[in-house]
Each structure stands twice: as structure tokens, then as C-alpha cells.
Amino acid sequence: MQKKPVPLTEEQRVKFAQYLAARSVLTPRGASLLLAAATALADDQPSPISIMFKGKKYVTSDSDSIEFTISDLIGRPVKGLSTDDVVAQSGTRLADDVVVLSKQVLTQKPNEPTTYVLNLGKIKSQYGLYKIALSAATKSTSVNVAVLGEIKLTSAEVGVGDADGTTSPKVTTVPYPTKLTTKLQADHLQKVSLKFSVHDQHGKAVWVQQAFVRLAAGDREAIFVAEPDSAKAYKVDLNVAGIAKHLDYASGAYSLSIYLGDSAVSNPIAWDLAELVFNFGKDVPQSGETLCRY
Incomplete structure (x- = not known):
């Protein structure tokens, strides 16, 4: 040919x-x-030129490097590509657009001519997701990598008060990961308030991608999003009359749990912290009315 x-x-x-x-x-x-x-x-x-992850797409406190395979279309070393030509042009933390690295040359792995190593040791303590702009000679691409870190909960505050705010909730602090020993009682004229903070391994308050509060009893459950407030804490107010329809208007005991997760978190948390006994009163749906749930 x-x-x-x-x-x-x-x-x-x-x-x-x-x-x-x-x-x-x-x-x-x-x-x-x-x-x-x-x-x-x-x-x-x-x-x-093909630029691909080789193995993991994250670093941890024990592992600070990410490997890439850089080759031609059929997996061979790229002709004329110098080790100085493979560069992380920039690294940006997605949470706040802070630039954390610039013009960092990757290292070619010994005896593996298509494997290049990016060392992220300088940012491995900064939990989060990062966008890395890579270039190999005249070719470029962007990839997302995660710096995995641990999150911590020390406690949560839970209380029951009047839904109209006439009286403030009587708050009990529950240390993580214990469960409140007494059952909380709440009727259709009241609300349940829950507040907690999430911290990284250095004690800094952080937000996570997924923060949920779950009420469950048997095959009934309702899941609510925990919203962050201005004081670096998550807060949830559950109006008992309002949540009744999501629990089939079935009065009784329900477990209250917190679920936390994030693509950059190495230890997602599920915490069953209290038991609530709801009395939804006589406000039940008429015959034939459709129930809705989360």
C-alpha cells in the first residue's frame, strides 16, 4: 500500500x-x-493526540498524584513530544474560582513513555473539585479532579416549637454520632427545627453538595433539603401540618436522620439522631384525594 x-x-x-x-x-x-x-x-x-486519565481522578492526604496517558490515536508515544511540552497550564477551584496552580510541568513516568504524572501535593489539603487545563504541545484539554477530604459533624440542635413562632423551640444538642434518648413530641400546630454545621478535617466550616434530612417509618418517608444559612450552618424547619401529606397523614413515631455527601468527600455521613412522634390531628384528606410525597 x-x-x-x-x-x-x-x-x-x-x-x-x-x-x-x-x-x-x-x-x-x-x-x-x-x-x-x-x-x-x-x-x-x-x-x-489523546489525553486521558490513567486510573483515579482524585487525590487524598495519602496520595497526591494523578496520572494521564498521552499518546497518538493507537496508543503510541507522540512523535516529537518533549517532557517540557506537557504542562498543567492552570488549576482552578470550582467552588470559588481561585487559581491554585499555574504552568506546572508534568513528569514522565520512568519506563512508561506515554504516562505523565501531575503532582497536586500543594493543594491536597484543600478539599474540593478543581478544573485543570492541560496542554501537550499544541493540543489542550480541561479535566476535573477531586481533592478528597473528610467532613465532620460534632453535634446538631433539634427542638420543637409553635409553628406561628409564638414560642421559640426548646432546643436540645445531640452529640454526633449518638441518638437522642428521649422521643420528641410534635403536633399539627408545631414545627420541628434542626440546625447543624459541617467542617473539614481542619475545622473549617464547609458546604457539601448533598445535605438532606429524612423522616421515615416503615415504608413511609419524606426527604427534605437542608439549606445553608449565612452563619455557615444548615437549618431545616419542618412544619408538622405541612409535612403531613408527605407521610400519608399517618401519626406516630418517625426516625429523624441527616445525610451528607459530596463528590469530593471520602466519608459520606448518615446519622440517625432522634425519634419524633407526630400527631397530625384530624386534618386528613377526603376520600379519593391523591397523596403526594417526595
Whole structure:
């Protein structure tokens, strides 16, 4: 077969490479044709460059590096690519757009010519998600990596008060991860208030992507989003009359739990902290009325 330059522009090469990489074949002939096309594209210069994660997409306090595979379309080292050409141009924390690294050269792994290592030791204590802009020669891409950290709860404040605010809730502090030993009673004229703060391993107050409060008894449950307030704490007010429809208007004992999670958290939390006994009164739905739940 006579080798001829691929009659494509550089932009067309990249699009064609993406098309070939997404193709799947089921026959030996199909595999042969796909490999021949990919090889022809990879042999032509400038060759499309593949930049992919190799393994994990996160760092922890015990592991501060992320590896990338940088190769041509068929997995070979890129011709003419110097180790100084593979650079993390910038790293930005997604939570607040703070730039945490700039112009950091990746290290080629010994005896693995297509493996490049990005060391994130300088930010491994800064829990969160980051956007890394990578370049290999003239090619560039952006990837998201996570710096995993632990979150902590020390306690939660829970109380029952009048729904109209006539009296303030009588608040009890429950230390994490214990459960309140007494059952809280609440009727349809009252509300249940819950407040707690989340901290990282250094004691700094943080927000998490998922903060929920769950009420459950048997096959009945209702889940509510815990909203952050201005004092770096989460607060939930549950109007008993308002939540009755989500629990089928079934008075009785319900467990109260907190669920916390985040894509950058290594220890999601599920805490069963109290038991509530609801009296929903006589405000029940009429026959044939449809119930709704979360």
C-alpha cells in the first residue's frame, strides 16, 4: 500500500479521530479496517493526540498524584513530544474560582513513555473539585479532579416549637454520632427545627453538595433539603401540618436522620439522631384525594 498524506486539515483530523475512537466493530474485517484508518491518521503529521486519565481522578492526604496517558490515536508515544511540552497550564477551584496552580510541568513516568504524572501535593489539603487545563504541545484539554477530604459533624440542635413562632423551640444538642434518648413530641400546630454545621478535617466550616434530612417509618418517608444559612450552618424547619401529606397523614413515631455527601468527600455521613412522634390531628384528606410525597 502506498503511503500518502491524509487529505484532511488539522481540525478535520481531530474530528475524524474522535469519530474513530467512538466506533465499535463486531467482525475481524471491521476491526482491521478501523485499525488501518486509525494507523493512517496516527502516522500522518501532525498526529491527533489523546489525553486521558490513567486510573483515579482524585487525590487524598495519602496520595497526591494523578496520572494521564498521552499518546497518538493507537496508543503510541507522540512523535516529537518533549517532557517540557506537557504542562498543567492552570488549576482552578470550582467552588470559588481561585487559581491554585499555574504552568506546572508534568513528569514522565520512568519506563512508561506515554504516562505523565501531575503532582497536586500543594493543594491536597484543600478539599474540593478543581478544573485543570492541560496542554501537550499544541493540543489542550480541561479535566476535573477531586481533592478528597473528610467532613465532620460534632453535634446538631433539634427542638420543637409553635409553628406561628409564638414560642421559640426548646432546643436540645445531640452529640454526633449518638441518638437522642428521649422521643420528641410534635403536633399539627408545631414545627420541628434542626440546625447543624459541617467542617473539614481542619475545622473549617464547609458546604457539601448533598445535605438532606429524612423522616421515615416503615415504608413511609419524606426527604427534605437542608439549606445553608449565612452563619455557615444548615437549618431545616419542618412544619408538622405541612409535612403531613408527605407521610400519608399517618401519626406516630418517625426516625429523624441527616445525610451528607459530596463528590469530593471520602466519608459520606448518615446519622440517625432522634425519634419524633407526630400527631397530625384530624386534618386528613377526603376520600379519593391523591397523596403526594417526595
